[in-house]
Amino acid sequence: AQSVTQLGSHVSVSEGALVLLRCNYSSSVPPYLFWYVQYPNQGLQLLLKYTTGATLVKGINGFEAEFKKSETSFHLTKPSAHMSDAAEYFCAVSEIPGGKLIFGQGTELSVKP
Amino acid sequence: DTAVSQTPKYLVTQMGNDKSIKCEQNLGHDTMYWYKQDSKKFLKIMFSYNNKELIINETVPNRFSPKSPDKAHLNLHINSLELGDSAVYFCASRPDSQETQYFGPGTRLLVL
Numbered sequence: 688a689q690s691v692t693q694l695g696s697h698v699s700v701s702e703g704a705l706v707l708l709r710c711n712y713s714s715s716v717p718p719y720l721f722w723y724v725q726y727p728n729q730g731l732q733l734l735l736k737y738t739t740g741a742t743l744v745k746g747i748n749g750f751e752a753e754f755k756k757s758e759t760s761f762h763l764t765k766p767s768a769h770m771s772d773a774a775e776y777f778c779a780v781s782e783i784p785g786g787k788l789i790f791g792q793g794t795e796l797s798v799k800p
Numbered sequence: 801d802t803a804v805s806q807t808p809k810y811l812v813t814q815m816g817n818d819k820s821i822k823c824e825q826n827l828g829h830d831t832m833y834w835y836k837q838d839s840k841k842f843l844k845i846m847f848s849y850n851n852k853e854l855i856i857n858e859t860v861p862n863r864f865s866p867k868s869p870d871k872a873h874l875n876l877h878i879n880s881l882e883l884g885d886s887a888v889y890f891c892a893s894r895p896d897s898q899e900t901q902y903f904g905p906g907t908r909l910l911v912l
Contacts (some may be wrong), residue, residue, distance in 0.1 A: 725841075729905060729906070730904050733901075736899065787833070
């Protein structure tokens, strides 16, 4: 069965610092991986996704993630945090194109001035 | 030019009542979903429809009944509401040609 684990329910960084949000997954088939962001009282917005091909994927707002099959990881990074990055971030996996998304528990990112 | 819209945005009701949440997408997508986000922000799939046909039905109490009158709409009816139904319900949609699901703004349901 698929599962997603996000290490750290809350991450706090200073403005301008590196953002690293960790995601590990479990899947019996090659996974489709996603990162979504949820701003307060809003819906989820896709940041980036991995389906096939290049393992380093770039998304919106300067975020990127690298699919590492050997580590079953899909960590999200951004070189320099901005105050507007403060939000809840969800990693998700799907076993088939358009199949149900299995979400991690979410990581709340705080950015200090 | 809203893509995936949900009504109402907020819903406060008493235990035992029956309520419906509506979802509409104007993107021409083929598949629609309902997810539930609990108080700890955990998101879980409930249902999925493709061209008005039910394709995913997770372990959800049968008090919850989805209805898809057409490809652009997926409504969620909840009978005999319980305190534990309090959550944020998200609708999402996806075209057959893509893996990405596009989410609506959510409906915040509070059962008193």
